[in-house]
Amino acid sequence: MNQIQACQHGRWMELAGWSVLFLRETGSTNDDCHRLAEEITGEFVVWAGHQKAGRGREERTWFDQPGSALTFSVLLRLKPEETACLGRFTALGALSIIDLLKTDFDLDAKIKWPNDVLIRDKKVCGILAELAWQGFLPQSLVLGIGINLTNRAFASAGELRTPATSLKAEGAPLTDPESFLEKLLEAIQRRRKTLGSDQFMHDWNANLAYKGQFVPFKQYQGKTGVFCPEYVNPDGSLTVSDQQGERFSLYSSEISGSSSET
Numbered sequence: 001m002n003q004i005q006a007c008q009h010g011r012w013m014e015l016a017g018w019s020v021l022f023l024r025e026t027g028s029t030n031d032d033c034h035r036l037a038e039e040i041t042g043e044f045v046v047w048a049g050h051q052k053a054g055r056g057r058e059e060r061t062w063f064d065q066p067g068s069a070l071t072f073s074v075l076l077r078l079k080p081e082e083t084a085c086l087g088r089f090t091a092l093g094a095l096s097i098i099d100l101l102k103t104d105f106d107l108d109a110k111i112k113w114p115n116d117v118l119i120r121d122k123k124v125c126g127i128l129a130e131l132a133w134q135g136f137l138p139q140s141l142v143l144g145i146g147i148n149l150t151n152r153a154f155a156s157a158g159e160l161r162t163p164a165t166s167l168k169a170e171g172a173p174l175t176d177p178e179s180f181l182e183k184l185l186e187a188i189q190r191r192r193k194t195l196g197s198d199q200f201m202h203d204w205n206a207n208l209a210y211k212g213q214f215v216p217f218k219q220y221q222g223k224t225g226v227f228c229p230e231y232v233n234p235d236g237s238l239t240v241s242d243q244q245g246e247r248f249s250l251y252s253s254e255i256s257g258s259s260s261e262t
Helices: 002-008 029-036 080-105 177-192 198-206
Strands: 011-015 018-023 044-048 069-077 110-112 116-119 122-134 137-148 213-219 224-232 238-241 247-250 253-255
Touching: 011 177, 018 029, 018 177, 029 044, 029 069, 029 122, 029 137, 069 177, 080 110, 080 116, 080 122, 080 137, 080 177, 080 198, 198 224
Parallel strands: 018 044
Antiparallel strands: 011 018, 044 069, 069 137, 110 116, 116 122, 122 137, 213 224, 213 253, 224 238, 238 247
16 A cells, blocks of 8 residues: 555545545546556545546546546446446446435435436536456446536536536535545445345436436437437436437437427
8 A cells, every 4th residue: 555655646544434545636536546456456436636637428528626626536346246237337426426415415416317417407526437347247347426616627618518517606615525525435335235226226217307308419329319318227228208209218328408398
């Protein structure tokens, strides 16, 4: 641990039973986790005061300014029973955040499938899950999470696909990020125990954004369309209906704009 700590210019701490490496500044906490996973046994967390090369889906940049966002990644060693639930890990992070926002700040949040947390249809958090494989078997998973603490987090981001917000803007200034992170890690542990359950899927669907509304979707085959989200399936895919009432499931897609009521 001491050698790794020295080369990372950070400090280790214990939060909620997790070993947490705090770095004042780094490129990407997800990249740090992948690298350290080869040197450290067990599960751990990398938390950065500022990320210079944070990323989201499709290698999009995660914008933040020092002190404006809570950015961290959790390295999970997959249990055999969890390999059947790989499509649920992004929701594991999202539901844990929703739990904490409700209990600590009385804020209602929703999950914009597949990987964002919204407050009042504005993005407050992004999540990126990345697998590491050994041959054909998944070995570990990095769950990267970025939460906007203040509007400075996205002030330099330019035009955004989804309007953004922050905890401070929603009336919930985070005065103690370390305590919040500790509670969030506890929430992740609790939710993880239910990962394969029907209750997990029920809660995911109960907190799904834009149900009953037609929203634009970007599909990675270059197609776009306007569909109505109906429910998330156990494998993490999303069943939607089109304007003719036909139902089908989406896998590699994302909501790409604001909603309109049906």
